[in-house]
Amino acid sequence: MNEDQIKGKAKDIGGKIQEGVGNAVGSSEQQAKGQSKQVEGKVQEKVGDVKDVISPKGNR
Secondary structure (H helix, E strand, C coil), X not given: CCHHHHHHHHHHHHHHHHHHHHHHXXXXXXXXXXXXXXXXXXXXXXXXXXXXXXXXXXXX
């Protein structure tokens, strides 16, 4: 795993937690922020996936 994949996964998990807290307290704003963070994380993970595919194994 490269740095983008790790950071992306962390954002995705953080967003899921934030969305869950928003659901628990009835805050649609927190739910939306959590969902947005999840999307950001998934995009960053995909960027990391692409970097893995295009870069040689020794150049990370």
